[in-house]
Amino acid sequence: MISLVAITDASAPPPSAPLRAVTAGSLCAVCVPADDEPVTVDKLVDREGVLEALMEDRDVLPVRFGTAVADEAAAARVLMERREELEAALDHVRGACELAVRARLLGAVEHVAHASGREYLRARVGSSEEARRLHDRLNAIARAAVVRSGPDVLRAAYLVDRPAVPRFVAEVQDAQQSSRELSILCTGPWPPFSFAGEGAPS
Amino acid sequence: MTRPGDREVALVDLVDRLLGGGVVIAGDITLSVADVDLVYVSLRALISSVATAEEKRLMPAMTDALTKEAR
Numbered sequence: 450m451i452s453l454v455a456i457t458d459a460s461a462p463p464p465s466a467p468l469r470a471v472t473a474g475s476l477c478a479v480c481v482p483a484d485d486e487p488v489t490v491d492k493l494v495d496r497e498g499v500l501e502a503l504m505e506d507r508d509v510l511p512v513r514f515g516t517a518v519a520d521e522a523a524a525a526r527v528l529m530e531r532r533e534e535l536e537a538a539l540d541h542v543r544g545a546c547e548l549a550v551r552a553r554l555l556g557a558v559e560h561v562a563h564a565s566g567r568e569y570l571r572a573r574v575g576s577s578e579e580a581r582r583l584h585d586r587l588n589a590i591a592r593a594a595v596v597r598s599g600p601d602v603l604r605a606a607y608l609v610d611r612p613a614v615p616r617f618v619a620e621v622q623d624a625q626q627s628s629r630e631l632s633i634l635c636t637g638p639w640p641p642f643s644f645a646g647e648g649a650p651s
Numbered sequence: 652m653t654r655p656g657d658r659e660v661a662l663v664d665l666v667d668r669l670l671g672g673g674v675v676i677a678g679d680i681t682l683s684v685a686d687v688d689l690v691y692v693s694l695r696a697l698i699s700s701v702a703t704a705e706e707k708r709l710m711p712a713m714t715d716a717l718t719k720e721a722r
Contacts, residue, residue, distance in 0.1 A: 453676060488686050490662070490694055493669045513673035515682035527676055538674055549664050635659045642672025 450483035450519060453512040453527075454499060455640070456535050461507035468499065471521045475508035476535055479503065479526055483517045502638045507544045510535070511640040513581040538646045545592055545608045546638035548617055551602035552580045552631045579631050583624045590617050595643050602631070606643040614638060666694055 451469075459472045464479050471478045481499075484492070490650060496514055503509050518524050528535065554577060580603040588594045591607035598604075609617050623634045670687055 450681070456674060485701075488690055490666065491689060492688070493666055494662075496669060498664050499666060511669075511673040513675050514669040515686075516673075516676050517681045518676070531676075535674070547668075551660065567704070634657055634660055636664045639664070639668060640673075642668035645672060645674040 451518040451521065452483045453481040453516045453518065453522060454481055454496070455503055455512055456481045456528075456539055457503070457507050458539070464503065468503075471524040471528070473525040473570045474533065476539070478512075478524045478528055479522065480569060486634075488515065504546065504638075504640055509540060509541045509640050510542060510645055511642050515622040532552055534646070539644075541593075542608060542641040542644050545610050545641060545644075546614065547609045547616070547641045547643055548591075548609050548635060548637035549639065550583075550587060550603060550605050550607065550621060550633065550635050551601045552577070552583060553601045555630055555632050575631060579624075579628055581611045583621075583631070583633070586620055586624070587617060590620060593644055604631075606639075608641055608644045609638075611638075625630070662694065666690060 454468065454518075456477075457477045459477045461470075461477060463470055467481055469480050471480055490607050493514060500509060500511050508584065518527060557600070584596065584605060585609055586605055587605070590613055591609050593608040595607055596605040618635065621633055625631070625633045670682070670690065
């Protein structure tokens with residue numbers, strides 16, 4: 450079995466060993482021998498490192514971890530059978546990366562499960578006008594956004610053109626410095642996991 | 652400066668993305684629900700994995716978010 454790591458253009462530079470490129474038409478599947486051992490956090494960290502290295506010199510559509518096919522011929526068949534969809538997905542993220550933003554109310558309880566009823570309510574109460582404005586500003590910079598529900602007043606992923614990343618980050622920092630009520634955390638740049646199509650995390 | 656807990660959030664972001672994001676090639680996921688559950692259990696327990704990520708110089712662009720935690 451081989452694990453699929455990412456979908457890229459066929460024209461991208463050959464990846465370094467142990468990665469292998471399987472090409473069909475305009476697309477390439479970057480693969481690695483499948484590992485029979487249970488998945489660990491360290492393996493996920495390693496995979497993220499591989500994806501970030503690939504992203505340095507090519508557009509990358511990351512494949513969900515754990516995806517494996519029988520062999521390189523099977524990988525080529527996947528590329529051919531799903532060519533249009535994969536080309537569209539790669540085009541959607543071309544030249545962009547993902548930035549994740551969370552904002553929570555200052556003083557909000559970290560571990561809601563252990564909070565008193567009153568603290569739980571204080572953490573959840575209301576939506577934040579500041580958070581809405583922050584999202585609007587970031588959304589204006591981004592190519593696309595996915596907003597998720599949860600205990601944070603804002604938890605979102607943004608697809609940002611690479612040249613726009615410094616402006617995006619500056620916007621987040623500016624919002625934090627001027628915020629009266631929010632604690633904001635931004636992580637990334639990530640490979641565009643949340644914008645890969647049907648695989649977007651919920 | 653990143654705050655204590657920020658690195659943990661970044662690691663959660665990493666795991667969520669790799670296991671829950673990315674393009675899905677239907678029918679060929681080799682991870683079971685139990686496998687995924689185990690990862691989240693070990694995520695809580697393994698602070699050393701954060702050190703591993705930092706050793707490997709991942710997540711270099713974590714934004715400095717100035718803290719104004721209420722005292």
